[in-house]
Every structure is written in structure tokens, then in C-alpha cells.
Amino acid sequence: MDEIEIPHHFLCPISLQLMRDPVTISTGITYDRDSIEKWFFSCKKKACPVTKKVLHDSDLTPNHTLRRLIQAWCTLNASHGIERIPTPKPPIDKTQIAKLLKDAKKFPEMQLKCLKRLRSITLEGDRNRSCLEAAGVVEFLVSIIKSNYESTLLLEVESNEGSEFIKASDEALSILYHIKISESCLKSIIRNDQEFVESLVQILKNDNYQSRAYATMLLKNIFEVADPNQLITITPEFFAEIVCTLRDRISVQASKAALKLLVELCPWGRNRIKAVEGGAVFVLIELLLETSDKRASELALILLDQLCGCAEGRAEVLKHGAGLAIVSKKIFRVSHLASDRAVRILSSICRFSATSRVLQEMLQVGVAAKLCLVLQLDSSHKTKEKAKEILKLHSRVWRNHSCIPSYLLSSYPSS
Numbered sequence: 507m508d509e510i511e512i513p514h515h516f517l518c519p520i521s522l523q524l525m526r527d528p529v530t531i532s533t534g535i536t537y538d539r540d541s542i543e544k545w546f547f548s549c550k551k552k553a554c555p556v557t558k559k560v561l562h563d564s565d566l567t568p569n570h571t572l573r574r575l576i577q578a579w580c581t582l583n584a585s586h587g588i589e590r591i592p593t594p595k596p597p598i599d600k601t602q603i604a605k606l607l608k609d610a611k612k613f614p615e616m617q618l619k620c621l622k623r624l625r626s627i628t629l630e631g632d633r634n635r636s637c638l639e640a641a642g643v644v645e646f647l648v649s650i651i652k653s654n655y656e657s658t659l660l661l662e663v664e665s666n667e668g669s670e671f672i673k674a675s676d677e678a679l680s681i682l683y684h685i686k687i688s689e690s691c692l693k694s695i696i697r698n699d700q701e702f703v704e705s706l707v708q709i710l711k712n713d714n715y716q717s718r719a720y721a722t723m724l725l726k727n728i729f730e731v732a733d734p735n736q737l738i739t740i741t742p743e744f745f746a747e748i749v750c751t752l753r754d755r756i757s758v759q760a761s762k763a764a765l766k767l768l769v770e771l772c773p774w775g776r777n778r779i780k781a782v783e784g785g786a787v788f789v790l791i792e793l794l795l796e797t798s799d800k801r802a803s804e805l806a807l808i809l810l811d812q813l814c815g816c817a818e819g820r821a822e823v824l825k826h827g828a829g830l831a832i833v834s835k836k837i838f839r840v841s842h843l844a845s846d847r848a849v850r851i852l853s854s855i856c857r858f859s860a861t862s863r864v865l866q867e868m869l870q871v872g873v874a875a876k877l878c879l880v881l882q883l884d885s886s887h888k889t890k891e892k893a894k895e896i897l898k899l900h901s902r903v904w905r906n907h908s909c910i911p912s913y914l915l916s917s918y919p920s921s
Contacts, residue, residue, distance in 0.1 A: 510586050516576050519556050520545060527594040528573050529566035533557045536569050539594070540631065547632030566597075566633075598627050598634050603641040610646070617650070621677040628684045635685045643681075644691055650678040652705045676717045679709065683720040689731050696732045703728065710747040719760035722751050726767040738775030745777070745784035753789045758799070765805035772812040779818055787813055787822035787829075794832045803840045807833070807847035814854040823855065824864060830855070831871040837880065846889045849880065849896075856896045865900055869909040874900075878914035894919045 518525050518538035527539040533554040537545075545551045546564045553560050573593075580590040603624075610620035624643060627634050638644075687695075695702060709721040725748075729737065745768075752764040768786065771777045790806045790813075797803055810833070813819030823829040833852060837845045852873060855864065868874055880893040897904065898919050904910065905918055 510583055510588065513579065515572070516579065518542075524591070525572070525576055526591045528569040528576070530569050531566060532561060532563065533559050536572060539566060539597075539633075542566065543631055543633045547636050568596075598630070598637055600637060600641045603627075603638060603643060607642065607646050617674055618677065621650075621674060621681065625677065625681050625684075628681050632686075638685055639688060639691060644685065644687055644695075647678040647682045647685075648695065648699060648702050651675050651682070651709075652701055675709075676714060679717055679720045679724075683724055687727065692728050692731045696728050696736055707744055707747055710751055715754075715756040718751055718754075719757045719763075722748065722756075722760045722767070723763040726763040726770070729767060729770055734774060737771055738777070740771060740777060740780070742780045742783060745771075745780045745786070749781070749784040749786050749789055752793065753785070758802075761793075762802060762805065765802065765809060769805060769809050769812065772809065778813055778816045781809075782813055782816065782818045782822055787819055788826055791823070791826045791829050791832055794836060795828060800840055800844075803836060804844050804847070807836060807840075807844050807851065811847045811850045811854070814851050817858070820855050820859045823851070824859060830864075830867060830873055834868075834871060834873045834876045837876050838883065842886060842889075845880070846886060846892075849877070849889050849892045852877070853892050853896055856899060860900065862903075865903050869904060869907055872909075874904045874907070875910045875914050878910060878917050881917045881919070882914070 512524060516524055518541045519535065520537060520541040523538065525538040528536050529539045529542065530536045531542065531554060533556070535554055535556045537555070545555060577590055577593075580588050584590065606620050606623055610617045624638065628638060703725070706721040706725050710718050712718060748764050748767060752761055755761060768781060772781055787810065790810050793806050794803060810823065814823060823833070830852075833848050837848045874897070877893040877897055881890055885893075901918070906915065910918070
């Protein structure tokens with residue numbers, strides 16, 4: 507097929523792709539709706555991409571003339587395999603959303619139908635998601651999740667009604683996650699609606715893996731914007747359920763969200779001890795033994811480093827038969843960040859929990875040899891200094907030991 511030249515004014519200035527739904531912004535420049543909405547909402551840009559003029563509103567006016575020209579051009583070039591673009595649906599507005607919410611509140615039997623429509627709207631683009639939040643949909647979904655969870659408990663013996671409630675709650679949770687709630691709205695939730703947070707924790711106990719994944723990711727987003735007073739009052743039950751989510755490997759995305767959430771929480775108050783008591787150390791070591799994912803390994807080592815800041819965490823690492831070995835093994839196997847955190851973990855144990863048995867185990871599983879290797883290979887200055895400090899600290903036991911190969915002993919630091 508001969509190459510078809512597309513008229514330049516049919517192309518979106520941002521993506522250089524054929525416009526499917528041309529819209530004009532206040533500067534008079536026309537863009538494809540999908541591209542300019544991503545610019546405004548996903549990239550959070552507030553200026554015209556071409557003129558660079560700062561925009562005080564993001565109103566988009568459909569350019570019907572250009573759209574008809576593009577459709578006509580597609581029709582003329584149909585013999586070359588060009589498909590005619592369909593006439594786009596008009597974007598949703600607050601009035602339509604308000605009617606949906608009104609019907610769902612007035613007629614409970616329409617709740618599921620309303621939720622399915624909201625889900626469809628949510629998946630149609632960033633502008634729709636922003637419009638849903640502005641129209642009060644977040645508050646509506648939060649109320650469904652809270653009330654339906656409570657109702658399911660009350661109607662547990664009535665399986666049909668219970669099943670219906672669970673479906674509505676699951677659908678609301680899915681929509682809430684996909685809306686990509688703004689930071690200001692998340693702050694309002696954590697500040698004013700602790701019951702909703704508790705409902706999400708209860709959802710983590712469900713058998714529905716998808717709902718557990720959404721709940722975990724929402725909790726991660728919520729606590730990323732929480733203030734210190736809210737972070738230090740989290741219950742042991744919360745940590746236990748997040749650790750269970752991590753242990754069950756319900757999805758890669760949910761596991762990373764759980765790791766990020768724990769990393770966010772553990773520096774505050776007694777949260778490290780709560781996480782350790784919830785079984786976090788054992789689960790993290792098992793994850794390191796099984797995963798080959800770089801980011802998951804990094805997050806697990808960052809979290810283990812935090813937990814080894816308390817005696818309870820160090821004791822759990824030593825209690826696991828593969829704890830020291832897997833931490834040492836991850837040095838040079840993942841990334842510079844992972845190597846640095848692994849050496850920090852070993853440093854915490856060597857400084858505060860180094861019994862004769864522990865030091866012998868470190869020799870046997872290759873920890874001391876790996877620390878010598880750190881001094882020889884490409885590592886950050888801080889990582890090398892930390893390794894040197896550990897080796898000096900225990901030189902009486904480790905220096906010249908047969909467990910350390912001779913080619914590594916040459917780099918053993920002098921006391």
C-alpha cells in the first residue's frame with residue numbers, strides 16, 4: 507500500500523497521531539481530547555502545550571468542523587485501509603452524575619445498576635474520573651462500602667441478600683480505586699472518616715482477592731498523605747492484615763502496595779514492633795527467597811532494615827533459618843540500593859545481636875566473605891564504609907578464617 511500523507515492539521519500537536527475527537531482549548535489550539543486530557547489530568551500540566559500560556563480553566567470545546575473533515579478524509583481513503591473514526595460520545599457532566607446518585611439513593615434496588623454505570627464512566631478517561639470526584643461520587647462510594655459491609659454482617663444468614671451486598675461493596679471498591687482519588691480528597695478521608703479505613707481493613711479479611719488488592723492499594727494511597735498523629739495510632743490488627751496480604755501474594759501490584767504501605771508506617775511510634783508481632787519479618791524473608799522482581803526485593807530489604815532497628819526485628823531475622831543467608835545473597839544481585847540496605851541489616855545485627863553463634867553462622871553462610879567482596883567491587887562509599895566497620899568489629903573471630911577464601915582475605919581491613 508502506498509504511504510498515505512495525513513494532513514498536518516488532522517494530527518494532535520502533542521502525540522502527532524490522527525485526531526479522533528478534536529477539541530479546542532481557550533488559547534484557540536485544537537487537540538485530540540484523549541491527549542489533552544492526559545496532559546491536564548494525568549501529567550497535571552496547566553499550560554497550553556503549544557503556546558505555553560497558563561490556563562485558568564481546562565474547558566474543552568468540541569471542534570465539530572474538524573472532526574467532520576477527518577471523518578470525510580477517512581472515508582475517501584477507505585480503499586487504503588483507513589477506517590472511519592466513529593462520532594465520539596459527548597463527555598459526562600455533573601448533572602448526569604447527580605441524577606445517577608439521586609436514583610441510587612432513592613431506589614436501593616437500582617444501586618448495582620448505578621454502580622455499573624459509574625464503572626463504565628470511570629474507565630472512559632481522566633476527565634471523567636476528575637468529574638466523578640467533583641460530583642461527590644467518592645463520598646457516595648465510601649458510604650456504600652461502609653454500610654454494605656455492616657449490612658452483610660447483619661444479614662449473614664440470608665445468603666441472597668448477603669451476596670447482593672457483597673457485590674455492591676466490591677463494585678464500589680473497584681470504582682473507588684480506578685477513580686484515582688486526588689490528594690486533597692484522600693486527606694479528607696483519613697482526617698474525617700476513620701470508619702471507612704476500618705472497613706477497608708475488614709475487607710482484607712475477605713476471600714475475594716481482587717477486593718483485598720483494591721483495599722490494600724487504597725490504604726497505601728490514604729496513608730501516604732496522613733499526618734504523624736494518624737500514623738502512630740494504627741492498630742496491631744491493621745499490621746497483621748497487611749502482612750497477610752503480603753503473605754498470600756494476591757497480586758504483584760497488591761504486594762508492592764503492601765510493602766510501600768509498611769515502609770511508610772514503620773518509622774513511626776511503635777509501628778516496627780507491631781509489624782514484627784504481625785509476622786512481617788518471616789514473610790519478608792520468604793518473599794526474598796522466592797521473588798526475582800527488583801523493586802519487590804528493594805522494598806523488602808528497605809522494610810527489613812527498618813525492622814532491624816528494634817531488638818524484636820533482629821531476633822526474628824536470626825530465628826529464620828535462611829534470614830542471614832538470603833540478606834547476604836541479595837548483595838550485588840539486585841541493585842546498589844538493595845546492596846546498601848542488605849549491608850545495613852547485617853550491620854544492625856553485628857552491632858547489637860552478635861553472639862558467638864551468630865558470628866559463626868555468618869561465616870558459614872558466607873556473610874563475612876560477601877562483606878570482603880563489597881570492599882573489592884563497585885559499591886557506594888557508604889556501603890563500603892559500613893562493610894569495613896563490620897569486618898573490623900569482628901576481626902578477632904573472622905580474620906584468617908578458612909571460611910573466607912584467600913583471594914578475599916587480602917581485602918580484609920586492618921584493625
